[in-house]
Amino acid sequence: MRELAAAVVLLAAALAGVVEASRLALGRIVAPGPGFFPFALALGLAATATLLVARALRRPQPSGPAGPVSPGGRTRLLTVVGALFGYAAVLGGLGFVVATFLLMVVLFRAVESQRWAVALAASASSAILGHLLFKVWLGVRLPPGPWGF
């Protein structure tokens, strides 16, 4: 099931690529235009994906989790992914130190459930140390918040 789903997604992406590439100037094989290589590559990808779909249909794989999944693993995974996208959304508005503090609190609590005191202290120190290490010492341009850090 998983094999089939992956192959179908790949095929759909390849077909979208074919359609988009065909809108660019293709040129000819001896004088290719901007669209020639993307078009050929997307076509090749579509052909490969079709073979993968056929193979998945012919040889159905046993379904079930691929790789080790511990109890509550899915929830933890989604929490982490959500926290990261949330971080990207607020990073510009809140600035590095505050946004990082919030992200780290979620991460430290989410996966191995550190105690609140530990999580808060660890988050505060990683945000501040991160600021000192990356911005002050290494000179990385980190986003400042409305309060300047």
Added chain:
Amino acid sequence: MDPVAGVAYGFAVALQPANLAACFAGVFVGTLVGVLPGLGPVATMSLLLPVTFAMSPTASIIMLAGIYYGAMYGGSTTSILVNIPGEAASVVTCLDGYQMARQGRAGPALGIAAFGSFIAGTLGVLGLMLLAPPLAAAALRFGPPEIFTLLLLGFTLVTYLGSGSRLKAVAMALAGMFLGTIGLDPVTGAPRFTLGTATLSDGVGLVPMIMGLFGIAEVLLNVEAGLKQEVFRTRIRHLLPTRQDWKDSAAPIARGSALGFVLGILPGVGAIIPTFVSYALEKRLSRRPDTFGRGAIEGVAGPESANNAATGGAMIPLLTLGIAPNVVMAVLLGAFLIHGVQPGPLMLREHPDLFWGVVASMYLGNALLLVLNLPLIGLWVQILRVPYGVLFPLILLICVVGVWGVSANVWDVVLMLAFGVVGYLMRKTGFEPAPLVLAFVLGRLAEESIRQSLLLSRGSLAILVERPIAGAFLAATAAMILLPSLLPRLRALVARAAADPGA
């Protein structure tokens, strides 16, 4: 400059305090990320790329190269003590290294891994030093048709030498090349698939892609699996291998070094594949193949040598042709370009301090690593005891800062997270990220070189066969594609002829 004068000059460069400090920082950080599972050399080098902006080109490359070969040392420690590969090229070391640790032989396993790495690493640099100058001279005759056909050979190797399904590797290589076409067309400047955004008109960033597919994806997998690091509780004694250990390991180290170096040169191979080949070879050559997987020291010595020799080999195509043969070298190529140095046949003449300085620093770095990984092994064991629940938020933070530091564009962070999710799904469905990234890097160069070839030949594809070097590469590519399907038939034919001499 002949190699002896060159390397003497190189040592004068590498021993300058700033360069020596860069070398130490590189191998130290390299060992650290090698030891930490989930943070490999690729992500770390991308991360430290912006940090090198303020450094000289020579110091930058010395440091970044140090991270690469340093990680090859550090990875074995985690494999042996925790049975988790510290980084991908140490997967095979788990097989026998962890078994040795369980039998109370963690010391000799760590010792032979470090000594084997040192010998192979040094031999690899020696090979690099001797081979690069003549190859650079030959490469001066390379034009777009030669580059294109060489890349074609590389793409074939990428798909052929992967460890999973070949069809999936082909799909990933095509997808990677397609992603490489996003941005402005290299010849006409027409925007392609940019969705009208400024972020994509520069193309998909290599750093967000690598950090996402390798760094973030790995963390997501570990978070889901609830990774528990359990350092094997044992006292590490007898780091110096015994005479018998040396006797068992000498030949595997020699073979691993040769194998790693030669395979490392080939585009598309990297440091991981040589370790698998070395392990298989040692098992086949061994008089006691049944001991493999139960703590055979040969199974540690061979692969650990192979991955270190491969780092020297992999520098050759980069320094002589300006072609990145694997993902790590793609990051290093990016570093060269950021510092305004075009690696390739002319580099040896135009930047001798850079070339020889880096070569000499690799000798120094290997010696430093031997010290870091034997007397100071206890330090790394302590780091392994930090629980993953504490470690992974920090790894994620480093990835975010690294991507932000390169472009200061929040969309690149989003792009990295998207690649992280895609990379996670790829791993779950058996697709490997390495062919995708490599094809992404080489794909742009391939499109440029074929279009330049066609301009040169006024639209005739015959230029790819008529030039001798290009023709040879093309023939080798054809052989690579055809041989696997022909070999079994040939063998069957020979077998039938042998079984039935009358026919």
